[in-house]
Amino acid sequence: MTATAQAYLELPADDRFEARIPTVLKRHAEAVAKSKGESLSEYVLEALAEKVATDIIATQELRLTAIEQVELMRILAAPAVVTPALQRAVVEAEALWGAPGVAEAGRAET
Numbered sequence: 001m002t003a004t005a006q007a008y009l010e011l012p013a014d015d016r017f018e019a020r021i022p023t024v025l026k027r028h029a030e031a032v033a034k035s036k037g038e039s040l041s042e043y044v045l046e047a048l049a050e051k052v053a054t055d056i057i058a059t060q061e062l063r064l065t066a067i068e069q070v071e072l073m074r075i076l077a078a079p080a081v082v083t084p085a086l087q088r089a090v091v092e093a094e095a096l097w098g099a100p101g102v103a104e105a106g107r108a109e110t
Contacts, residue, residue: 001046004053009046 026040033043056062064072080086094100
């Protein structure tokens with residue numbers, strides 16, 4: 001599951017959704033959900049969250065509230081949290097492409 005889909009699932013379920021679906025589709029969805037140890041609602045919500053998380057990108061338009069914009073700017077302005085995974089990625093990137101700024105310094109000397 002994508003992080004975006006997971007984020008949807010962590011929000012409070014404060015709205016209702018009703019749909020008419022073919023009987024056989026409901027039976028099959030219930031069987032799959034049961035085999036995964038989930039309720040039908042959990043299964044459908046997870047599938048919906050994953051689909052929306054993927055398809056929202058295609059709309060190329062995300063509208064953020066003023067509060068969401070402030071939070072996004074705060075996150076983008078904050079220094080990166082240096083984790084072991086980030087440190088390994090930096091080492092790997094430097095091995096592949098050289099240390100940051102080396103290419104620019106070499107061009108300036110010529």
